Every structure is written in C-alpha cells, then in structure tokens.
Amino acid sequence: MPTSEISSSKNVRKQYIYKFSGGRAEGDASMKNLLGGKGANLAEMANIGLPVPPGFTISTEVCTWYYEHQQSYPENLFESDIPEALRSVEEALGKKFGDPENPLLISVRSGARASMPGMMDTILNLGLNDRTVEGLAAKSSNPRFAWDCYRRFVQMYGDVVLGLRPADKKQKDPFEEILEAEKEKLGVREDTELGTTELQEIVRLYKKAILEHTGRTFPDDPHEQLQGAVGAVFESWNNERAQVYRRLNHIPGYWGTACNVQAMVFGNMGEDCGTGVAFTRDAATGENVFYGEFLMNAQGEDVVAGIRTPLEIARLKEEKPEIYRQLDGIRTTLEQHYRDMMDIEFTIESGTLYMLQCRVGKRTGPAALKIAVDMFREGLIDDREALLRIEPEQLNQLLRPVFDMKEKQAAIEAGRLLAKGLNAGPGAATGKICFNATDAAELSRRGEAVILVRIETSPEDIKGMAVSEGILTERGGMTSHAALVARQMGKVCVAGCGALSIDYQKGEMRVEGSEIVLREGDDISLDGTTGEVIAGSLPTRNSEIVEVLVDGTRKPEDAPSWEVYRQLMEWADRYRRLQIRANADQPDQAATALTFGAEGIGLCRTEHMFFGGERIQAMREMILADNLEERNTAIQKLLPYQRDDFYGLFRTMGSRPVTIRLLDPPLHEFLPGSDEEIMRLALKMGKPYEHVKERIADLHEFNPMLGLRGCRLGILHPEITIMQVQAIMEAACRLRQEGLEVVPEIMVPLVSTHRELEITAELIHKTARSVVAEQWTGVRYLVGTMIEVPRAAITSAEIARAADFFSYGTNDLTQMTLGMSRDDSGQYLPSYQQHDVFARNPFESIDIAGVGKLISMSAADGRSVKPDLKLGICGEHGGDPASVEFCHKAGLNYVSCSPYRVPVARLAAARAALLD
Structure with missing residues (x-):
C-alpha cells in the first residue's frame, strides 16, 4: 500500500x-x-x-x-x-x-x-x-570489492551525515589524509591498487577518525x-x-x-564493471554526437570527482562493444521519448547495463540554439517547441565578446582572480585601469583599451564609459547607473564589487584580504557574464553574430552560428505579439539596435546628450544663471546641439517611433564637485569663484532623487521644455521636408498628478504649433508620460485624458513602490532573497505582486478612458524575460531595453505568447 x-x-x-x-x-x-x-x-x-x-x-x-x-x-x-x-x-x-x-x-x-x-x-x-560486509564478500566472491564499498561508505557517511568535513577549505580532509598515508606507505598511486587487508585497515582508521573528530560512533x-x-x-x-x-x-x-x-549496482566489482556519465549530444557545441566519459572498475564519484582520469565514451565502443551498442540504443530511445538532449548516468555490473539517472542536459547558449534548430529539422519538435527550449538569457552567449576559456582558466589557476561582483553587463573585456572619465577618454584617444574603474558612476562619467571596453564599480547594483548605461551601450560591466577598495587620490585599487594593489594603467580583465575580475590582460573577440550584424567583418556564410540565430529570430518574430524597442540616445546606438531587430526607440534619455565638449559648459551656465535673460542665452547655445541630436536619431530610425524623454535628472548631476572644477567654470562664466560656489550650494537638495527634477523642472523653468520641444519639432520638420515622415513621441517624466501633465502638455502643444507654423511643415507627434510614481499609477484614468501614451519607468516605480534605493539595496537584498522575501531581485525582474499590480491597474484605468492608449515599459526590466512575459500578459504594446538585449526580448516575447 x-x-x-x-x-x-x-x-x-x-x-x-x-x-x-x-x-x-x-x-x-x-x-x-x-x-x-x-x-x-x-x-x-x-x-x-x-x-x-x-x-x-x-x-x-x-x-x-x-x-x-x-x-x-x-x-x-x-x-x-x-x-x-x-x-x-x-x-x-x-x-x-x-x-x-x-x-x-x-x-x-x-x-x-x-x-x-x-x-x-x-x-x-x-x-x-562489520557483518554485512562479510556477507557481500562471500556472495560476490570478491572480498576486495566488498571492503572497497565499505571504505567508500564510511567516508561518505562520515562526511555527509556525521559532519566530518573540514570547516576551513584550506584544511586537509581527515579521510584523504588517511588514504594518502596508507598509499604512500605501500608505495602505490591508485586506490585500485589497495588490497583487502589495506582496505580493512583504512575502514578501521576512518571509524577512529570519526570518533576522534566528532565524538560520534559510526552506526552499525x-x-x-x-x-x-x-x-x-x-x-x-x-x-x-x-x-x-x-x-x-x-x-x-x-x-x-x-x-x-x-x-x-556496482561498477567496482572488477574489470567487467564500470560507470559513466554521458550526454546524448555535445553539451558545449550542440553537435549530434554521443558525448561523455566512463571508467571501468569504478563507482560514480570516481568519474565526477576526478579521482581517476576518465575515458571518452567512444572508447567504450572498443572495450565493451555490446554495452556500447545497448547504451547507444538507450541514447536514441531517450532522445525520441523526451525529444531533448539528455544527461545520463549508467553503471555496468558484471557485464549488465543499468540506468541510474536521466535529466534534460545543461548546455551552453550556442549549444541550446543548435540543438533546438537541429531537432526541429529532424522532426522531433516543431518551431514552437524549439522556441520554448531556449532560455532567452542564453542568447547573451552568442552576442557578447568572449574570452578564450583555456586562457581564462589558466589565469585563475595562476592566482590572478581578484574578486567577484555583480554580472551587470555580460561579455568579456580587457584593458588598462582608468579611475576617471577624462583620463579614460585621453587614453582611448591614444589607441589604448580602457577599463573605467569607479567607486560608482554618474552621468558625468558618460564620456569615459563611452570609450571604455568595460566598467568596474565598487558600489551599485544591477540597475545602478553603471549597469544601466553599460547595457545600453553594449559594454561589459561588473558592478558592486565590494571586495575592492578604490582610492582616487592614490590612484590605486586594493583587494580586500590580500596585499594586492593595482594602479592606474595596470591591465585588468572583466568577465561580465560571471562577475569575475582578473588581473592582467586576456585576449577577447566579438561574437560571430556581432561580427556579422554590427561590425560587418564576417560574412554570414562564414559564421556557423549565424544561420541558427537567424532561424530562431525568424520564429520569434512569427509568434510574438509585443513590439520590441530599444533604449538609445545616439545614432550609433540606434543603428546597433536596428541590426538586432528593434522596432523603435522606447526611451531616449536627453540628459545624456548634454555631456562632452561645449554642451556641458552651456548646460552649467543655464543651471547657474542669475536671471531669465542669462538662462535663455545659455539655452540658445544648447538648442542647435539638441536639434542635431534629434535629427541624427530620427534619420537613423526612419519612420519608426522614437520616444524622447524631456530633461529628467536633478540639476546637481550636471554641476562640478571639486574646487578646481568650480574655479574653471567660474573663469569660463566670467563670474567670481565664491559666487559660483554659493550658487551650487544653493541648489543642494537633501533628497535630490525626489527633488527638483522631471516635470517639476519644466514647470518651474518652462524655457527648458520649450527649447527641447523646439529642437524635436525642428528636426522632425527638416526630415519631413526631405521626404521622411517621423512621428516623435514626447514623454514627460515624473508626473504624479494630472495637472502636471496638463500644464506641460499645453506648453508642448503651443511650442509645436509655433514650430510647424514657422516651418510650413505638418508633423504628427504624440505627447505622453512616464508612469514612475505610485500616485500616477493609481490616478491613471485622470492622467490619460492628457496623454497619448504611457511608458512605465519601472526602475523608479520599483524604488518608490518598495521604498528601496536601487543603488543601496545590495546591502540587504541578497539576504532577502535567501529568506524568500523576494524570489528575484526586484530591480532585475518586475515585482509582479506589487509593482506589477500597479502597472496592471494603471493600464486598465488608462484604457478605460482611452481604449487605444499606447502602453510600454522603458526601464531595464524590458530586457528581463520574466518581466517581458508579465508585460505580454498585462496587454502592453511594447517593451524597450538596451540594444544588446533586443534579441533576448524578442525571444522572451515569443515564449510569452506561446505560453499564454
């Protein structure tokens, strides 16, 4: 029963x-x-x-x-x-x-x-x-085998159940010490060379060690x-x-x-016994070959623990052809039955084959794609099943720069692994350490590969980030500024690496718990897929897919993974219902996004356009102006820059939608911090140093992320909004005159009440009408808002009356809904996940029960007023597969993510549609 x-x-x-x-x-x-x-x-x-x-x-x-x-x-x-x-x-x-x-x-x-x-x-x-071992010895007519099993059992039970395992990994395992001492005394190398008498003595010594170390007697x-x-x-x-x-x-x-x-069943009874682990296909490449390892006269842990060097499974065909034939038949049976690549464990006892385990095999990203497409072509699965077989994140392995794994492993074995942080921007990068953006830009101009190393990044670091191969930060989480911008730019990033201590004054970085010190100009390598930081340089290369799509340095026919990738993306686009846009601020980013299949820009962060060259100077003059006249003078300097920026972006995207967020961040992010920088700014503005420093101090806010930013800036200083809208519309009119119709989507950030949007929308419409009348050119445009404040989400029916679209800014919406700083939550979120407070980091994947509920309510309320209200998300959650699935279920029109995340989002959207 x-x-x-x-x-x-x-x-x-x-x-x-x-x-x-x-x-x-x-x-x-x-x-x-x-x-x-x-x-x-x-x-x-x-x-x-x-x-x-x-x-x-x-x-x-x-x-x-x-x-x-x-x-x-x-x-x-x-x-x-x-x-x-x-x-x-x-x-x-x-x-x-x-x-x-x-x-x-x-x-x-x-x-x-x-x-x-x-x-x-x-x-x-x-x-x-002590009794059953004698029975096993007599029944098998093989005392050595019986005592070998007993020796293994006492060791494993003592370790796993009785707790005789070293607390410190540097300490020697007592069992291993006993075994090695006995082998040395006998002058043998392999466990298989120990006889019955020696194994009996080892069992006795094992039991004695258990009693001495744990105070517990081995149970009979x-x-x-x-x-x-x-x-x-x-x-x-x-x-x-x-x-x-x-x-x-x-x-x-x-x-x-x-x-x-x-x-x-026993693989260690003699030479007609054995054990092995195999895959029905190559788990690294996806090739349809039987792949695995085995050992004769061994038990399972001998293979997986590396106690003895195993043999390739092909050798079994030579040594035991009948067993190999049976095993190969089981391989076929399992693939046909499960319709997937399987991982199997087997044992051979006295010439008889037994199956101990099978499971769907772990595989690399490239192997996952190849296996799915091959199995479709073999008739085992259809295209829907092929899409469901591939985890969207596995596409990253096809898109990111890569290290040679043998060279990387050799570097780690040589002690060059410094620390591990958050794998915030997948891929591989190597270059020279730079601790500030200016030096990074200068070093890059000299042709050097650069890794920008910061305690944490800010928008002012953008020029250094742009020229760097990778970004490393001591602080910050998966959605910190460094992580967000790195993913958008397709940069490798390791964030929140707390084992590092960065000292800008000394120009050095120390590794916690060691004497290692790295200085500016030293070579360093980042693996953004694993979060590993490695001293010295390692060679990298772009993936085949990037070489075909972005670089143009490889022909599709010369890239074995290209056809598999192309087929997969074709299937994904066939079944997905969500549109996929990209977050991009510059024409080159937009062009990259298009090569990956983006259907528009879901977020252009205009603040990123104000750094570099004379732009930051004009921006600072505008912020620190003493009166409206000075502010307008500075704004007019910014207007042509903005107009050219938008023209380039629109031209690259053609008729595809482009959502432009009006100026959003707190003004202090654009201002200098050191006395030296303030002095230089004062000289350029022709104002006393003390006056400029006092004006900067006046702008100080205790909580700037909830201060004068977003729509509040435009309401308090409407001239900023007027300039940006004028630049957008003049760029659109110019392209319309050139025969290209663009439809700008102007987005108002940080709205919490309908009046904020109404006031700003009225100003946008007035400015747009003025430009259109002046240019004698008709241009369609939309006005919408970013829903990133909880109050806006729960009053969406009111806000929708003045909006053509909603774009959910899930980064800030998550911060405000949970009351957590995304940059500081790394101190406690790992513990929260350990205690199942959150199954996943809410800054990586949408908190569906909380933030997701707000989005669903907002979407329903907004469409109750305007059934055709366009809805999307533009936070970094847009590239997270679980969040994409949520957006599909919530009925959104699109998700927007970093350019290099577009293929991941396309696949995730297709899987969401198929699972719905």
Missing part, C-alpha cells in the same frame, strides 16, 4: 512514497514537483522499460514537512512506510536489507524539481557494517544509517552551496527536495 499519513476527515492515506522497478512505477516524468527531477525521471525510465534498479522516492512534501515541524517526519514514515517500500525492493532482487548473508545495499540521493547538480548530498553503499544498524542519510539529504537542501545556487537560478526555497532510495 502506498504510504503515509491518514486524513482524519476522509480516512484517506496521503502518499509520501512512490515505488519504481523494471517495467512499472507509481509516478512519471510529469510529477517533478512531487518526486523531484531525479525521481520523476527514474519512474519514467522504468515505465518505458529501461534497465533501472528498483527503489522508491520520498516526496518533496516530506522535506517541507521536515522543515515545518522542527526536523521531524510524518507519522510512521520510518516505522512502517519506508520498511514496507524496502520490502518491495528486497522481493524484486532476492536480497534483504541488513542481512549478514545476502545484504541489500542502497543509495540515498537528493533530487529537487529543478536540476541542482552537485549542490546537495548523496550516500552510496548504505547498509554495510542499517536502519539507523538510512534514517541518518535521509535527514542529511533534507538538510543539504539548505546547505550554503545549495542556497547560493538557488539564488543564482531563482529556485524558491520552499520547494524542498525529494529523496531517492535505490538498490545499489
């Missing part, structure tokens, strides 16, 4: 244990949530007739019970339920658990619903003691061993490495793990 708990109301037993054996099982592959991935696939393999050793799965519900009830178990689990499940295994094999004459040995393995390879614990050969009772192993598997769900892996892969902590108990 299936086990476990009896419901008092309906007298129905709740099933906690699911059995499987050759030809039948109580579960199947669809039950991953309950049985975990390993248990569900063991059941599925048993159901389709593959040679699976019998066993049973303790469901994930027992793990959640375990944590909810102070490390206890459902009633009768160990008293009757597990013994009853064990009896079915005993009957299938004619062996008995704990029997000194014919013992059944078992493995106890973890298995979460999402694959977490190597993160949780496993115990093999469970059931051995197999049932006690089993209960300890099951508890250890559940405990391993919350070990440090499992928690880190879950955070990185957004796996909720409440899922828990299943526990799989399975009869042992």
Whole structure:
C-alpha cells in the first residue's frame, strides 16, 4: 500500500512514497514537483522499460514537512512506510536489507524539481557494517570489492551525515589524509591498487577518525544509517552551496527536495564493471554526437570527482562493444521519448547495463540554439517547441565578446582572480585601469583599451564609459547607473564589487584580504557574464553574430552560428505579439539596435546628450544663471546641439517611433564637485569663484532623487521644455521636408498628478504649433508620460485624458513602490532573497505582486478612458524575460531595453505568447 499519513476527515492515506522497478512505477516524468527531477525521471525510465534498479522516492512534501515541524517526519514514515517500500525492493532482487548473508545495499540521493547538480548530498553503499560486509564478500566472491564499498561508505557517511568535513577549505580532509598515508606507505598511486587487508585497515582508521573528530560512533544498524542519510539529504537542501545556487537560478526555497532510495549496482566489482556519465549530444557545441566519459572498475564519484582520469565514451565502443551498442540504443530511445538532449548516468555490473539517472542536459547558449534548430529539422519538435527550449538569457552567449576559456582558466589557476561582483553587463573585456572619465577618454584617444574603474558612476562619467571596453564599480547594483548605461551601450560591466577598495587620490585599487594593489594603467580583465575580475590582460573577440550584424567583418556564410540565430529570430518574430524597442540616445546606438531587430526607440534619455565638449559648459551656465535673460542665452547655445541630436536619431530610425524623454535628472548631476572644477567654470562664466560656489550650494537638495527634477523642472523653468520641444519639432520638420515622415513621441517624466501633465502638455502643444507654423511643415507627434510614481499609477484614468501614451519607468516605480534605493539595496537584498522575501531581485525582474499590480491597474484605468492608449515599459526590466512575459500578459504594446538585449526580448516575447 502506498504510504503515509491518514486524513482524519476522509480516512484517506496521503502518499509520501512512490515505488519504481523494471517495467512499472507509481509516478512519471510529469510529477517533478512531487518526486523531484531525479525521481520523476527514474519512474519514467522504468515505465518505458529501461534497465533501472528498483527503489522508491520520498516526496518533496516530506522535506517541507521536515522543515515545518522542527526536523521531524510524518507519522510512521520510518516505522512502517519506508520498511514496507524496502520490502518491495528486497522481493524484486532476492536480497534483504541488513542481512549478514545476502545484504541489500542502497543509495540515498537528493533530487529537487529543478536540476541542482552537485549542490546537495548523496550516500552510496548504505547498509554495510562489520557483518554485512562479510556477507557481500562471500556472495560476490570478491572480498576486495566488498571492503572497497565499505571504505567508500564510511567516508561518505562520515562526511555527509556525521559532519566530518573540514570547516576551513584550506584544511586537509581527515579521510584523504588517511588514504594518502596508507598509499604512500605501500608505495602505490591508485586506490585500485589497495588490497583487502589495506582496505580493512583504512575502514578501521576512518571509524577512529570519526570518533576522534566528532565524538560520534559510526552506526552499525542499517536502519539507523538510512534514517541518518535521509535527514542529511533534507538538510543539504539548505546547505550554503545549495542556497547560493538557488539564488543564482531563482529556485524558491520552499520547494524542498525529494529523496531517492535505490538498490545499489556496482561498477567496482572488477574489470567487467564500470560507470559513466554521458550526454546524448555535445553539451558545449550542440553537435549530434554521443558525448561523455566512463571508467571501468569504478563507482560514480570516481568519474565526477576526478579521482581517476576518465575515458571518452567512444572508447567504450572498443572495450565493451555490446554495452556500447545497448547504451547507444538507450541514447536514441531517450532522445525520441523526451525529444531533448539528455544527461545520463549508467553503471555496468558484471557485464549488465543499468540506468541510474536521466535529466534534460545543461548546455551552453550556442549549444541550446543548435540543438533546438537541429531537432526541429529532424522532426522531433516543431518551431514552437524549439522556441520554448531556449532560455532567452542564453542568447547573451552568442552576442557578447568572449574570452578564450583555456586562457581564462589558466589565469585563475595562476592566482590572478581578484574578486567577484555583480554580472551587470555580460561579455568579456580587457584593458588598462582608468579611475576617471577624462583620463579614460585621453587614453582611448591614444589607441589604448580602457577599463573605467569607479567607486560608482554618474552621468558625468558618460564620456569615459563611452570609450571604455568595460566598467568596474565598487558600489551599485544591477540597475545602478553603471549597469544601466553599460547595457545600453553594449559594454561589459561588473558592478558592486565590494571586495575592492578604490582610492582616487592614490590612484590605486586594493583587494580586500590580500596585499594586492593595482594602479592606474595596470591591465585588468572583466568577465561580465560571471562577475569575475582578473588581473592582467586576456585576449577577447566579438561574437560571430556581432561580427556579422554590427561590425560587418564576417560574412554570414562564414559564421556557423549565424544561420541558427537567424532561424530562431525568424520564429520569434512569427509568434510574438509585443513590439520590441530599444533604449538609445545616439545614432550609433540606434543603428546597433536596428541590426538586432528593434522596432523603435522606447526611451531616449536627453540628459545624456548634454555631456562632452561645449554642451556641458552651456548646460552649467543655464543651471547657474542669475536671471531669465542669462538662462535663455545659455539655452540658445544648447538648442542647435539638441536639434542635431534629434535629427541624427530620427534619420537613423526612419519612420519608426522614437520616444524622447524631456530633461529628467536633478540639476546637481550636471554641476562640478571639486574646487578646481568650480574655479574653471567660474573663469569660463566670467563670474567670481565664491559666487559660483554659493550658487551650487544653493541648489543642494537633501533628497535630490525626489527633488527638483522631471516635470517639476519644466514647470518651474518652462524655457527648458520649450527649447527641447523646439529642437524635436525642428528636426522632425527638416526630415519631413526631405521626404521622411517621423512621428516623435514626447514623454514627460515624473508626473504624479494630472495637472502636471496638463500644464506641460499645453506648453508642448503651443511650442509645436509655433514650430510647424514657422516651418510650413505638418508633423504628427504624440505627447505622453512616464508612469514612475505610485500616485500616477493609481490616478491613471485622470492622467490619460492628457496623454497619448504611457511608458512605465519601472526602475523608479520599483524604488518608490518598495521604498528601496536601487543603488543601496545590495546591502540587504541578497539576504532577502535567501529568506524568500523576494524570489528575484526586484530591480532585475518586475515585482509582479506589487509593482506589477500597479502597472496592471494603471493600464486598465488608462484604457478605460482611452481604449487605444499606447502602453510600454522603458526601464531595464524590458530586457528581463520574466518581466517581458508579465508585460505580454498585462496587454502592453511594447517593451524597450538596451540594444544588446533586443534579441533576448524578442525571444522572451515569443515564449510569452506561446505560453499564454
């Protein structure tokens, strides 16, 4: 009878244990949530007739019970339920658990619903003691084999269950010390060279070490061993490495793990035995070749732990041709059944093949694309399934510059890995350290590759960021200024690298906990995909796709990944309903976005246009003007710059929509901070130093992000809005006269009430009409607003009356809704994610329950007033696949993201449509 708990109301037993054996099982592959991935696939393999050793799965519900009830178990689990499940295994094999004459040995393995390879614990050969080991020796006629299993079991159980594992990774493992000492004494190198007598002595020494180090005696009772192993598997769900892996892969902590108990089969009984791990296709390249490794006379950990050097799976065809033929047939069966590339584990016992595990195999981004397209062409899947097989983020690996992996690994092994930060801008970059933007620009002009290293960046760093290969910051999060601009520019970025201490005055960067000091001009390398910072230079190159699309240095026919990428994007555009725009401020950024398939610009941040050359000088003169006349004089200097900027942007985008946000950030961001810079500015303005410094002090705000910025600037200083709208409309009129029709979308930022938008919209319309009349040219334009304040979201019905479109600024909307600074939240968000306060960083992926609800309410209210109201998002969430899926469900028209995120968003939008 299936086990476990009896419901008092309906007298129905709740099933906690699911059995499987050759030809039948109580579960199947669809039950991953309950049985975990390993248990569900063991059941599925048993159901389709593959040679699976019998066993049973303790469901994930027992793990959640375990944590909810102070490390206890459902009633009768160990008293009757597990013994009853064990009896079915005993009957299938004619062996008995704990029997000194014919013992059944078992493995106890973890298995979460999402694959977490190597993160949780496993115990093999469970059931051995001083009596059963003799029974195993007699039954197998191989005492050495029996004591080898016992040695392995005591070591694994002592480590995993009894806690004999060094607290400090630098300390030597006591078990390894004993083993190495015995091998040295005997003058042997390999474990396989140890005889029965030596293995008996090692077991004795292992048990002694356990008692000395832990104060606990190694348990002889197999049932006690089993209960300890099951508890250890559940405990391993919350070990440090499992928690880190879950955070990185957004796996909720409440899922828990299943526990799989399975009869042992032995790959270490002799030369006709072995074990291996394989993939049905090459997981690195996607090539349709059988790929993997094996060892003869070995158990599974020998392969995965690198204890011995394994052999390529092709060698098995030479050494055991019949086994290889069977395994190759199973490879085909599994691919046909699962219609995917599979990762398998197998054991050969005395010439008989057994399957221990299968799961959908982990693969690189390029391999994922190739496998999906190849399987479509092979008729295994259709184009919809092919799209659903690829995680959108895997496209990054095709688009970003790359390091040679062998050279990078060699650098790490040589001790050049300095620190790890947030992988804020994927890709690889190498260059010379520069601590300020001016020096970066100068060094770049000399032809040097530059890495801009800052404590944190600001808009004033834009010129340095623009010329840098990569950006490294000590502070800041995934949506910090550095991260946002880097992604928009397609720059590599490692942000929030707290292990670094940057000193601008000394021109140096120190690494915490070491004597390492790097100075300006030293070479450094960034891996923005992993967040690694490496001393010295490493060679990089653009990906094939970028070389074809952006650089034009490679022909499509010479890029093997191009056809696969092109096919995938064709399918994505066929099924997606969301439009994909890009965040871009300059014609070159816009051109890059177009090559990646952008259908418009969803956010042009006009403040980025005011840095560099004479622009910043005119901007500062405008801000520090003592009267309206001075301000207008400065604004007129800015007008031609703005007009040319918009002309170039419109011309690049053609008739596609371009959303231009009016000036948004606090004015202090444009002003100098040091006395030296203030002095230079005063001289240029022809004003006393003390007067300029006093004016800058007058503009100081205690909380500038909630101060004089956005629409408030335009209402207080309408001449700024007039200048920007005049520049937009004059550029549009010029292009209209040249025969190109553009439709500017003018966006008002930081609106919180309908009157703010009405006042600003009235000024926009008045200015636009004046330009059109003066130019004698008709130009269509839209006026909308950025919804980034909670009050605006909940009063959207009022605001929509004056708006042609809403664009949700999810970066600030998240800050204001959660009351969290996106740049400072890195201090506590990792802990929040660890405690499941947030499953994902809300600045990376939209907080659907909070921010998402505001967006959905706002969209519905806005369209209740204007059914054709255009809706989109323009925060960096626009390139996050989960956020794109939300936007699809919320009925938005488009998402906008960094140019290099456009392909990711296209694929994510297609997947959202297919999953809807």
